[in-house]
Amino acid sequence: MLTNNHFKSITQSSPAVYQIVVNGAVCLDHTPLIGGMQIIVATTSIKTKQSILTGRLSDQAALHGVLNHLYNMRLPVISVEVLGSYQQ
Amino acid sequence: MPNSHVLLRTKLYRPKLPTNHLKRNALIEKLEAGVELPLTLVAASAGYGKSTLVSSWLTKNKTRSAWLSVHKSDNKLNLFFRALLGAIKMVFDGFGKETELLLHAAEMPPLEVLYHTFINELTQIEKPLIITLDDYHCIENEDIHGFIIELLQHPIEGIHLVLICRFDPPLPLYKYRVDGTINEVRTEHICFSQAESTLFLNQNIELDSNSVAVQKIVAKTEGWVTGLRLLVLSLKNTTQPEKKILKMEEEELYSLEYLSEEVLQQLTSELREFIIKTSILDEFNPALCDHLLGTESSQQHLKQLEELEFFIIPLDHRHNWYRYHHLFQDQMLAMLHKNLNASTIETLHGRAGDWLGSNGNMSVGFDHLVQANQMDVAIELFKKHRKDFMNKMMWELFYSTIEKIPNQMIKQDPELILCLAWTDVYLGKRKDVFKQIVNKGFQQKILNTENQLLIGELHVFLSYHRYIGFGETIDFNACIAHAEAALKLLDRNQAFLRGFAWIFYGGALIAQQKNQYLLDLGYEELSKNAPRSERLSLHMIINYANWFDANLAKLALSSKVYCQTAKELSAESEFGTASTFLAYYHYQTNNIKEVIETIVPVYPHRFLTLATHHVSIVGALVLGHAELGQFDEAESFLDALKQFTISKNNAALLVLTYALEAEVAFKKGDRSMAFQLLNRVKAEDYVTTISDFYYHNTSFVKMLLYAGGSENLLRAAALLDRSEKYFEQFNYQLFLAENWALKALLAKENKDVMLAQCYIENALQITKPSGMIQVFIDLGDKMNTLLQTYRLTVDQDYFVDRVLNVFSANELDRIKITTPFDSNSNQVLTRRENEILGLLAEKLTNKEIGVHLNISEETVKRHTKNLYQKLQVKGRQSAVTRGVQLGIIV
Numbered sequence: 019m020l021t022n023n024h025f026k027s028i029t030q031s032s033p034a035v036y037q038i039v040v041n042g043a044v045c046l047d048h049t050p051l052i053g054g055m056q057i058i059v060a061t062t063s064i065k066t067k068q069s070i071l072t073g074r075l076s077d078q079a080a081l082h083g084v085l086n087h088l089y090n091m092r093l094p095v096i097s098v099e100v101l102g103s104y105q106q
Numbered sequence: 107m108p109n110s111h112v113l114l115r116t117k118l119y120r121p122k123l124p125t126n127h128l129k130r131n132a133l134i135e136k137l138e139a140g141v142e143l144p145l146t147l148v149a150a151s152a153g154y155g156k157s158t159l160v161s162s163w164l165t166k167n168k169t170r171s172a173w174l175s176v177h178k179s180d181n182k183l184n185l186f187f188r189a190l191l192g193a194i195k196m197v198f199d200g201f202g203k204e205t206e207l208l209l210h211a212a213e214m215p216p217l218e219v220l221y222h223t224f225i226n227e228l229t230q231i232e233k234p235l236i237i238t239l240d241d242y243h244c245i246e247n248e249d250i251h252g253f254i255i256e257l258l259q260h261p262i263e264g265i266h267l268v269l270i271c272r273f274d275p276p277l278p279l280y281k282y283r284v285d286g287t288i289n290e291v292r293t294e295h296i297c298f299s300q301a302e303s304t305l306f307l308n309q310n311i312e313l314d315s316n317s318v319a320v321q322k323i324v325a326k327t328e329g330w331v332t333g334l335r336l337l338v339l340s341l342k343n344t345t346q347p348e349k350k351i352l353k354m355e356e357e358e359l360y361s362l363e364y365l366s367e368e369v370l371q372q373l374t375s376e377l378r379e380f381i382i383k384t385s386i387l388d389e390f391n392p393a394l395c396d397h398l399l400g401t402e403s404s405q406q407h408l409k410q411l412e413e414l415e416f417f418i419i420p421l422d423h424r425h426n427w428y429r430y431h432h433l434f435q436d437q438m439l440a441m442l443h444k445n446l447n448a449s450t451i452e453t454l455h456g457r458a459g460d461w462l463g464s465n466g467n468m469s470v471g472f473d474h475l476v477q478a479n480q481m482d483v484a485i486e487l488f489k490k491h492r493k494d495f496m497n498k499m500m501w502e503l504f505y506s507t508i509e510k511i512p513n514q515m516i517k518q519d520p521e522l523i524l525c526l527a528w529t530d531v532y533l534g535k536r537k538d539v540f541k542q543i544v545n546k547g548f549q550q551k552i553l554n555t556e557n558q559l560l561i562g563e564l565h566v567f568l569s570y571h572r573y574i575g576f577g578e579t580i581d582f583n584a585c586i587a588h589a590e591a592a593l594k595l596l597d598r599n600q601a602f603l604r605g606f607a608w609i610f611y612g613g614a615l616i617a618q619q620k621n622q623y624l625l626d627l628g629y630e631e632l633s634k635n636a637p638r639s640e641r642l643s644l645h646m647i648i649n650y651a652n653w654f655d656a657n658l659a660k661l662a663l664s665s666k667v668y669c670q671t672a673k674e675l676s677a678e679s680e681f682g683t684a685s686t687f688l689a690y691y692h693y694q695t696n697n698i699k700e701v702i703e704t705i706v707p708v709y710p711h712r713f714l715t716l717a718t719h720h721v722s723i724v725g726a727l728v729l730g731h732a733e734l735g736q737f738d739e740a741e742s743f744l745d746a747l748k749q750f751t752i753s754k755n756n757a758a759l760l761v762l763t764y765a766l767e768a769e770v771a772f773k774k775g776d777r778s779m780a781f782q783l784l785n786r787v788k789a790e791d792y793v794t795t796i797s798d799f800y801y802h803n804t805s806f807v808k809m810l811l812y813a814g815g816s817e818n819l820l821r822a823a824a825l826l827d828r829s830e831k832y833f834e835q836f837n838y839q840l841f842l843a844e845n846w847a848l849k850a851l852l853a854k855e856n857k858d859v860m861l862a863q864c865y866i867e868n869a870l871q872i873t874k875p876s877g878m879i880q881v882f883i884d885l886g887d888k889m890n891t892l893l894q895t896y897r898l899t900v901d902q903d904y905f906v907d908r909v910l911n912v913f914s915a916n917e918l919d920r921i922k923i924t925t926p927f928d929s930n931s932n933q934v935l936t937r938r939e940n941e942i943l944g945l946l947a948e949k950l951t952n953k954e955i956g957v958h959l960n961i962s963e964e965t966v967k968r969h970t971k972n973l974y975q976k977l978q979v980k981g982r983q984s985a986v987t988r989g990v991q992l993g994i995i996v
Contacts (some may be wrong), residue, residue, distance in 0.1 A: 020811075
């Protein structure tokens with residue numbers, strides 16, 4: 019689901035800014051559990067709620083930790099996007 | 107289960123370091139630098155050498171360390187804690203006794219109790235200690251994460267936790283980062299640097315470090331150590347490694363699959379087959395491998411692989427048990443499925459299950475048999491071992507195995523339905539099962555098996571069913587018949603089942619007024635040297651026989667013997683129950699100080715008993731302290747109890763707690779508060795549990811009688827009639843006495859003096875022979891007046907005189923601690939306030955009082971403020987004067 023072709027250089031260990039969109043509302047209490055990503059809950063045109071999580075994650079282990087947490091909370095992931103990368 | 111501990115132990119050794127591992131001083135320094143923090147997180151994908159790194163740090167660091175390789179099967183809280191205890195015990199033998207007791211408790215204690223007990227025990231051990239949880243990503247259970255969060259919330263100095271995982275665990279890592287309490291080793295740190303990759307290659311194959319080939323490898327493997335190791339192994343027997351590397355496609359250098367196949371090609375076909383076939387095993391030893399492969403050469407193969415350092419990890423110091431590197435095992439499994447057909451693989455699983463099952467590892471064996479498509483054999487294995495689990499009360503493991511059996515198969519197997527029914531009794535799961543057991547068709551199926559043990563087990567259930575009723579008619583004759591049949595059919599090895607049968611057999615005999623027969627039978631059985639759990643059950647029913655019968659003289663003796671036996675057998679939970687009998691004996695005979703002395707030693711173990719016994723234990727303390735006028739203590743125990751019953755989500759227990767709360771208010775003299783407290787619930791909705799020592803209805807009715815008014819009296823009458831029927835049915839003399847006493851009060855409220863007299867006599871008939879005076883004392887001044895009237899009608903009654911003496915002695919005490927000018931309000935001085943008032947009279951300053959009572963000056967000020975308010979005075983001098991007037995200060 020990684021959509022941006024500009025970030026082919028991303029490796030296992032590269033930090034990057036990610037934006038993850040899930041169906042449903044993520045409670046703000048979860049911020050510390052998802053690597054401090056910011057949560058915005060938006061209502062879509064068909065009146066369902068989506069949460070947009072944005073933030074810098076240290077590496078793929080952190081990204082998978084967040085995805086795993088969302089999975090355990092039964093929140094379907096719609097997209098994962100790299101917004102920017104930090105070259106080490 | 108002879109060998110299961112061996113398998114468990116394999117999880118508790120940290121992996122041995124490969125000889126060709128690269129010393130990574132910078133990383134070790136990084137780990138070392140974080141050791142003062144509470145947590146180190148090592149997070150990177152598989153194959154980066156996380157475990158090896160931590161292991162090499164621990165080897166160098168030489169601090170005491172406990173290691174646990176977490177498995178997916180550890181996702182049950184109880185099993186995780188058992189494993190964690192095992193790990194720490196490897197370092198501190200005998201660690202975690204309290205936690206271990208909780209893990210074996212009849213009911214799972216509230217989470218925070220388990221967490222805090224464990225954390226408390228950790229604080230007591232010698233520091234420093236490093237605890238490593240390897241493969242922590244296998245943990246999905248939120249309660250386990252909750253425990254780790256709790257552990258890190260208030261870090262213990264000298265305890266350092268290391269979590270090794272493939273991806274970040276759902277812990278508040280962000281917060282830890284902000285707080286600076288976490289040390290992280292992540293992919294960017296752990297991956298080999300270019301220099302390290304080059305060095306590693308140089309140490310293992312002959313290559314020019316500046317060559318294009320080396321540069322190519324270093325660039326493409328991105329510091330992924332497993333890739334490098336696989337590459338080295340695949341080039342080991344190559345004469346011209348450089349040439350081979352240059353020929354490889356770039357993607358091949360990156361591909362685990364390709365590299366694994368290359369490596370396997372280096373081995374003999376025999377060894378190759380060995381690895382691929384044994385990859386179905388998570389842990390193995392030579393005997394298991396021999397059985398799996400039908401050979402006798404496994405020892406030799408394993409030795410060879412170990413010499414080659416071929417992704418094999420010894421799990422114990424004697425090099426008996428091993429596992430493959432997880433990533434490598436996954437690859438080999440993929441190859442197994444590619445190269446062998448399904449039926450061959452099933453045969454392998456079947457053999458593994460067979461060996462593990464007959465060597466004491468039921469649960470892993472069971473899983474292999476399921477994969478072997480031999481569910482029937484797996485079920486047989488479970489059946490063979492289930493009594494072990496039952497005798498040891500390991501219900502979580504018991505249930506987790508049953509869960510894996512398809513419903514369809516359970517439905518067809520009466521023995522499995524019985525198993526499910528046990529999980530209902532102990533874990534409250536699969537509640538629909540009990541109905542099936544009482545179905546005649548089902549019973550016939552069991553009888554048809556002609557299996558005596560199974561038929562005996564069915565009888566145990568049926569005796570339980572006939573005693574409790576479960577919505578159907580209670581039938582004590584049937585209960586006795588079933589229990590007798592069960593005890594006849596079940597041999598001494600069925601300790602758990604026999605113990606269970608005894609309880610209901612005993613209950614039914616009591617109900618039929620055969621208490622003496624039960625006592626004779628119980629003592630006779632005890633003389634036959636019954637096994638542990640059966641002996642404890644026998645003591646329990648003997649005590650119930652005396653308690654129900656209100657035979658307190660015998661109870662005094664039997665409860666002391668029960669306490670002694672439980673102590674001798676180190677049965678902590680039963681020691682709690684035994685002490686409860688003793689404490690309530692003291693309570694009923696008005697030896698209140700003894701109540702507290704009996705309970706105090708078992709109070710810390712209250713979570714080990716069933717929830718109802720827990721309430722009885724704490725209830726005794728609440729009632730005891732309240733009776734002694736120590737209301738601060740009574741209320742603090744009450745608060746703890748309330749928290750517990752709320753956590754249990756059990757309405758009946760919560761009502762019991764409300765009743766105790768009302769009792770405390772009543773004893774304080776605050777009748778309206780007592781009434782309000784109980785009015786929150788509808789008494790009519792609750793019946794007592796037969797195992798309770800304290801009956802909430804007594805409090806309900808009492809408050810209704812004191813509140814007065816025709817409506818309340820009618821409600822009281824209805825409640826009393828209902829409980830009379832109930833207690834008569836079970837022949838519960840002790841509670842019947844209470845009921846008669848309440849009926850007497852009710853009759854008096856209804857101005858029927860004759861009837862009141864008659865009921866009092868009924869109550870006295872039961873209470874007199876035992877010296878059971880507390881029943882009357884608990885009913886307060888209305889009972890005092892009633893007994894005084896009664897006393898005038900009889901010539902001589904030493905028993906009633908004793909009750910009246912206690913009433914007048916209490917009266918004197920009460921005058922000392924309550925303010926008589928407003929008995930309906932909250933104006934009761936607490937013990938502390940009384941102490942302070944005494945010290946004020948001695949003209950001590952607040953500061954001096956603080957030193958005297960070992961409390962802060964602020965607290966003294968708070969107490970004096972409350973004190974002034976209660977005595978309705980404005981200063982210390984007038985407080986002292988009022989105190990003298992009221993007789994509080996002598």
